[in-house]
Amino acid sequence: MRFLVTGGYGFVGSHLVEDLCSSNHDVTVLDNLSNGRLSNLESVRNKITMCMANIEHIRTLHFGDKFDGIFHLATAPRSSSLMDPMRDIETNCKGMMAVLELARAHGAKVVFTSNSGIYGTAPAGASIDESSANNPTTPYDANKLVSEYYCKIYHEIHGVRSLVVRFATVYGERQQVNEKLNWKPLVATLVKNVVNNEDVTINGDGEQTRDLIYVKDAVDGVVKAMASSAGDADICLLSTNKETSVNEVLGMVEEITGQKARIIRSEPLKGDIRRMKYDYGKAKRKFGFEPKYTAKEGIDKMVKYAKKNLHQ
Numbered sequence: 332m333r334f335l336v337t338g339g340y341g342f343v344g345s346h347l348v349e350d351l352c353s354s355n356h357d358v359t360v361l362d363n364l365s366n367g368r369l370s371n372l373e374s375v376r377n378k379i380t381m382c383m384a385n386i387e388h389i390r391t392l393h394f395g396d397k398f399d400g401i402f403h404l405a406t407a408p409r410s411s412s413l414m415d416p417m418r419d420i421e422t423n424c425k426g427m428m429a430v431l432e433l434a435r436a437h438g439a440k441v442v443f444t445s446n447s448g449i450y451g452t453a454p455a456g457a458s459i460d461e462s463s464a465n466n467p468t469t470p471y472d473a474n475k476l477v478s479e480y481y482c483k484i485y486h487e488i489h490g491v492r493s494l495v496v497r498f499a500t501v502y503g504e505r506q507q508v509n510e511k512l513n514w515k516p517l518v519a520t521l522v523k524n525v526v527n528n529e530d531v532t533i534n535g536d537g538e539q540t541r542d543l544i545y546v547k548d549a550v551d552g553v554v555k556a557m558a559s560s561a562g563d564a565d566i567c568l569l570s571t572n573k574e575t576s577v578n579e580v581l582g583m584v585e586e587i588t589g590q591k592a593r594i595i596r597s598e599p600l601k602g603d604i605r606r607m608k609y610d611y612g613k614a615k616r617k618f619g620f621e622p623k624y625t626a627k628e629g630i631d632k633m634v635k636y637a638k639k640n641l642h643q
């Protein structure tokens with residue numbers, strides 16, 4: 332099949348593109364490299380068509396043959412959306428609309444990667460599921476929510492087929508800290524700090540939790556979402572239904588590396604979510620999604636990767 336992957340040079344996108352190439356699909360990758368790297372797709376450089384462009388300008392591009400499916404991952408990061416809210420609207424809202432217009436013209440199905448952070452904090456002990464109330468706390472989450480509505484509207488009015496997946500906290504090899512964009516993903520930051528013997532900043536008491544999904548599980552979910560017959564713009568969580576605190580992640584990194592962290596305590600982050608635990612039952616029923624990796628297994632892989640790529 333012929334696929335477009337937006338944001339394909341990024342962290343999750345590059346794993347997805349490799350997966351699609353290994354199944355011999357025809358893959359075009361669109362990215363502006365604001366947070367992606369060419370080296371992320373070195374292994375499939377000769378198999379893909381590269382399109383260096385801003386997602387919001389997609390309508391001015393000519394792609395030749397029609398796409399069967401569009402995986403829409405290009406995004407401005409959550410962490411920079413309070414610093415640069417206009418950029419967030421450009422990329423996340425206008426980008427989504429541009430993708431839906433392209434999908435309409437091509438008759439392509441869209442899988443859109445949204446964010447579970449839209450729900451806000453989970454009640455103690457309980458899991459959040461798709462019926463839980465939305466409570467976006469940053470412009471990024473609000474714009475992801477608006478984009479989900481665009482998918483629904485385009486399905487109802489124009490018959491564009493799509494599925495929305497709301498990722499929990501994805502982590503894995505190639506995830507990078509980007510100081511310029513204030514992008515400091517939890518596991519990547521802690522692994523980098525400990526492996527490079529840098530100070531570790533813990534915001535708040537470190538008891539805030541994340542539902543950590545390893546990148547190969549996340550990719551498996553979006554591939555299954557695209558392959559499924561469902562296309563009614565429905566929303567499904569891709570998660571593990573397990574909570575891991577920041578302190579627990581640090582403990583695992585210390586144990587795996589055999590190195591002790593130098594901790595600096597800091598203020599809680601603005602807009603941070605206290606508890607994250609998401610039920611993936613709907614994705615399981617709808618397209619057979621089931622995560623395979625434990626946090627310890629995934630973090631072990633990340634540590635091995637970081638040790639090979641020290642100081643990145």
Ligand SMILES: NC(=O)c1ccc[n+]([C@@H]2O[C@H](COP(=O)([O-])OP(=O)(O)OC[C@H]3O[C@@H](n4cnc5c(N)ncnc54)[C@H](O)[C@@H]3O)[C@@H](O)[C@H]2O)c1
Pocket residue numbers: 337338339340341342343344361362363364365366367368384385386387403404405406407408422426444445446447497498499500501502
């Ligand atoms: N990583 C997570 O924990 C997580 C959690 C929830 C949702 N998501 C979603 O999953 C998707 C992938 O996330 P990721 O962690 O791989 O992020 P990433 O930043 O690594 O990838 C996004 C890619 O989009 C590109 N991009 C940014 N602005 C663009 C623009 N205007 N035009 C074209 N390309 C542009 C970047 O260069 C980057 O390569 C995103 O949609 C994100 O919102 C990720």
